Amino acid sequence: MRPAGIPQPESFVSDSIPVRPPDIDEVLLETMYLSIDPAMRSWMSGPIAPGQVMRGGGIARVLQSRSALFQPGELVQARLGWQTYPTVPAKYLQKVDEARGDALAWIGPLGLSAITAYFGMRDIGSVKPGDRVLVSAAAGGVGQIAAQIARIEACQVAGIAGGAEKCGWLAELQLDAAIDYKAENDLAAAIGRACSDGIDLYFDNVGGPILDAALLHLREGARVVLCGRISQVATDQPYGIRNLGQLLTKRARMQGFQVFRYHDRYEEARAWLAARHREGRLQQRLHILKGLGTAPTALGMLFRGDNSGKLVVQVKV
Amino acid sequence: MRPAGIPQPESFVSDSIPVRPPDIDEVLLETMYLSIDPAMRSWMSGPIAPGQVMRGGGIARVLQSRSALFQPGELVQARLGWQTYPTVPAKYLQKVDEARGDALAWIGPLGLSAITAYFGMRDIGSVKPGDRVLVSAAAGGVGQIAAQIARIEACQVAGIAGGAEKCGWLAELQLDAAIDYKAENDLAAAIGRACSDGIDLYFDNVGGPILDAALLHLREGARVVLCGRISQVATDQPYGIRNLGQLLTKRARMQGFQVFRYHDRYEEARAWLAARHREGRLQQRLHILKGLGTAPTALGMLFRGDNSGKLVVQVKV
Numbered sequence: 001m002r003p004a005g006i007p008q009p010e011s012f013v014s015d016s017i018p019v020r021p022p023d024i025d026e027v028l029l030e031t032m033y034l035s036i037d038p039a040m041r042s043w044m045s046g047p048i049a050p051g052q053v054m055r056g057g058g059i060a061r062v063l064q065s066r067s068a069l070f071q072p073g074e075l076v077q078a079r080l081g082w083q084t085y086p087t088v089p090a091k092y093l094q095k096v097d098e099a100r101g102d103a104l105a106w107i108g109p110l111g112l113s114a115i116t117a118y119f120g121m122r123d124i125g126s127v128k129p130g131d132r133v134l135v136s137a138a139a140g141g142v143g144q145i146a147a148q149i150a151r152i153e154a155c156q157v158a159g160i161a162g163g164a165e166k167c168g169w170l171a172e173l174q175l176d177a178a179i180d181y182k183a184e185n186d187l188a189a190a191i192g193r194a195c196s197d198g199i200d201l202y203f204d205n206v207g208g209p210i211l212d213a214a215l216l217h218l219r220e221g222a223r224v225v226l227c228g229r230i231s232q233v234a235t236d237q238p239y240g241i242r243n244l245g246q247l248l249t250k251r252a253r254m255q256g257f258q259v260f261r262y263h264d265r266y267e268e269a270r271a272w273l274a275a276r277h278r279e280g281r282l283q284q285r286l287h288i289l290k291g292l293g294t295a296p297t298a299l300g301m302l303f304r305g306d307n308s309g310k311l312v313v314q315v316k317v
Numbered sequence: 318m319r320p321a322g323i324p325q326p327e328s329f330v331s332d333s334i335p336v337r338p339p340d341i342d343e344v345l346l347e348t349m350y351l352s353i354d355p356a357m358r359s360w361m362s363g364p365i366a367p368g369q370v371m372r373g374g375g376i377a378r379v380l381q382s383r384s385a386l387f388q389p390g391e392l393v394q395a396r397l398g399w400q401t402y403p404t405v406p407a408k409y410l411q412k413v414d415e416a417r418g419d420a421l422a423w424i425g426p427l428g429l430s431a432i433t434a435y436f437g438m439r440d441i442g443s444v445k446p447g448d449r450v451l452v453s454a455a456a457g458g459v460g461q462i463a464a465q466i467a468r469i470e471a472c473q474v475a476g477i478a479g480g481a482e483k484c485g486w487l488a489e490l491q492l493d494a495a496i497d498y499k500a501e502n503d504l505a506a507a508i509g510r511a512c513s514d515g516i517d518l519y520f521d522n523v524g525g526p527i528l529d530a531a532l533l534h535l536r537e538g539a540r541v542v543l544c545g546r547i548s549q550v551a552t553d554q555p556y557g558i559r560n561l562g563q564l565l566t567k568r569a570r571m572q573g574f575q576v577f578r579y580h581d582r583y584e585e586a587r588a589w590l591a592a593r594h595r596e597g598r599l600q601q602r603l604h605i606l607k608g609l610g611t612a613p614t615a616l617g618m619l620f621r622g623d624n625s626g627k628l629v630v631q632v633k634v
Contacts, residue, residue, distance in 0.1 A: 207562065226565045240557015245524065248543045248573035256565035 003044055006234045006303040011044070012054065012082075012296040020087045022066045028087050029060035031080055033107040033288075036298045036311040037141065038205075038230045053081035054295070057112050058315075059096070059103045060086070070095065077106060082295050084315055094266070100274040107312055108284035109145065109277045110270055116227065116259040117145035117203075118269040121153075124257045125201045125225040129154040132197050134214055137205035138175070139166035139285070141310035142227055145273075146203045147175055148282050155201070158194040160210060162305045169285060169308070181210060188213040201225070207232040208239040215243035224254035234303050285309035290317045320361055323551045323620040328361070329371065329399075329613035337404045339383045345404050346377035348397055350424040350605075353615045353628040354458065355522075355547045370398035371612070374429050375632075376413070376420045377403070387412065394423060399612050401632055411583070417591040424629055425601035426462065426594045427587055433544065433576040434462035434520075435586040438470075441574045442518045442542040446471040449514050451531055454522035455492070456483035456602070458627035459544055462590075463520045464492055465599050472518070475511040477527060479622045486602060486625070498527060505530040518542070524549040525556040532560035541571035551620050602626035607634045 003011040022028045034056045048055055058080045062070050067090035070076065076093040080086050096106045108114070120142070121127045133150040137143040138159025150157045151174065158177035159170040170178035177194035184190040191213055198219035204211050207229025232238050247254060262269070276282040287309040289298050295313045302311055320328040339345045351373045365372055375397045379387050384407035387393065393410040397403050413423045425431070438444045450467040454460040455476025467474045468491065475494035476487040487495035494511035501507040508530055515536035521528050524546025535541070549555050564571060593599035604626040606615050612630045619628055
């Protein structure tokens with residue numbers, strides 16, 4: 001059955017199936033880490049039918065290969081299932097360079113959330129030095145990296161997150177301001193205080209009332225990057241955005257995107273991210289849950305904001 | 318007093334003041350036509366204070382000039398007031414070429430509404446051959462021209478207007494489809510029928526529920542041009558847009574603009590529009606009210622959709 005609202009552990013069943021040896025052009029993998037992302041909830045209403053293996057991106061080690069492209073022992077980034085030993089077509093795998101970072105770096109600051117932040121800030125947001133930037137879900141998987149990219153690009157950066165603990169982390173990332181949306185009665189006013197000169201670039205991961213409040217503070221020619229809308233994904237009653245008129249008044253642009261469209265340019269992003277990571281200017285705080293059995297709980301945590309950092313399931317413990 | 322809601326005739330008072338001879342670098346004009354535009358309502362909540370002369374763009378004839386740039390008898394496009402004989406700084410005037418069109422052409426297909434449509438379709442909408450285009454308020458001042466530009470650019474074009482009479486006019490303009498929003502109970506379904514392949518470019522002049530319905534039919538990579546929002550300008554209760562998630566799903570862009578920003582490029586637009594007008598491929602239906610005394614009524618007509626065609630006040634009758 002397809003879930004309504006926030007996915008619960010009961011939204012999933014676990015199953016043991018025999019490991020399948022790889023066919024030609026396939027690879028048998030040992031899953032190391034699985035990324036837990038808001039988009040997964042959308043998949044449960046769309047591409048993934050009840051009874052199918054839940055899909056998820058992650059990092060795995062090659063155990064057996066019948067592809068000339070991969071050797072046993074190599075580390076790969078892949079579209080995996082929530083499985084310990086998946087057998088996967090080689091075309092779904094991308095070799096990762098362990099000289100650039102270990103498996104945790106490849107699920108974190110070099111991973112797909114980071115690549116998402118890279119293209120969102122640069123290609124969609126046209127980030128430039130001096131921009132006043134606001135990032136929502138700034139302690140989350142994509143938000144953390146988006147905020148740090150803005151900082152690296154010499155922007156003024158404010159972040160929105162839920163709770164003092166996450167906002168403390170934003171201070172450690174040396175953002176110029178952190179807004180705890182759970183502690184504010186008037187979010188629009190709080191954004192106004194944190195971004196007193198207005199916003200040139202709003203990187204939005206949440207949609208709904210936070211997006212609506214941010215619109216009130218756009219500067220002339222502002223860009224709004226629609227990267228995610230976690231506040232709206234698990235509801236049938238979408239919030240009505242009232243402040244779109246600001247796009248007209250401020251000659252502003254709002255644009256949605258999906259990282260998969262940049263597939264041909266992932267290496268460009270990885271090279272940039274790896275260089276900044278090596279310089280110590282790009283970090284990612286991970287919230288790691290141990291064991292594949294935690295995955296069904298993990299997705300719901302994301303929607304309740306119970307995670308502190310990018311949420312990851314460590315499958316090989 | 319600033320008006321609430323739709324401007325009424327009582328929102329204005331008329332006054333007789335002596336004609337003022339021009340000072341140095343000023344010109345005394347005889348106003349021929351005044352354009353009546355939705356933006357004027359916004360000015361009444363902002364830049365124009367109660368007691369000031371209502372501002373409006375239009376076409377006038379030079380009577381006396383103390384500027385070396387203008388000679389008596391010349392036709393000018395100008396930021397005018399609702400006045401018969403305004404005295405205006407020469408810098409607010411642009412000379413118009415009567416070889417390209419008469420005064421009515423210059424308020425119509427060569428005028429500022431047409432220039433707005435030009436930059437909106439091309440620079441903001443990135444119109445290209447084969448695009449499926451939808452235009453709202455397609456019988457209005459900007460919408461008519463936007464729809465015709467799309468047709469000239471070899472697009473499939475559907476228009477939305479209120480009432481059978483306006484939709485008949487859209488058929489005369491040879492649009493592929495006309496949607497009478499006043500006759501449809503389910504506007505989203507009506508758009509789906511008229512734009513059965515979806516929408517690559519939505520040129521929006523109205524905002525509110527029509528914008529919300531159009532979002533449901535965007536194609537991958539669609540562009541939404543926010544040119545106006547007449548349904549929302551005269552209300553304190555803005556409509557909440559629920560379908561913004563479509564921008565994400567469809568990797569679509571929504572952008573607001575103001576024609577004044579293109580001031581340096583008006584001549585480019587005029588040359589293009591004049592050439593199409595000369596070829597007979599670009600027309601503008603005007604709704605002409607006679608006498609300056611009609612101006613206070615005119616603005617309200619616009620918000621009730623009582624005009625059929627671009628609304629103009631003929632001052633010199």
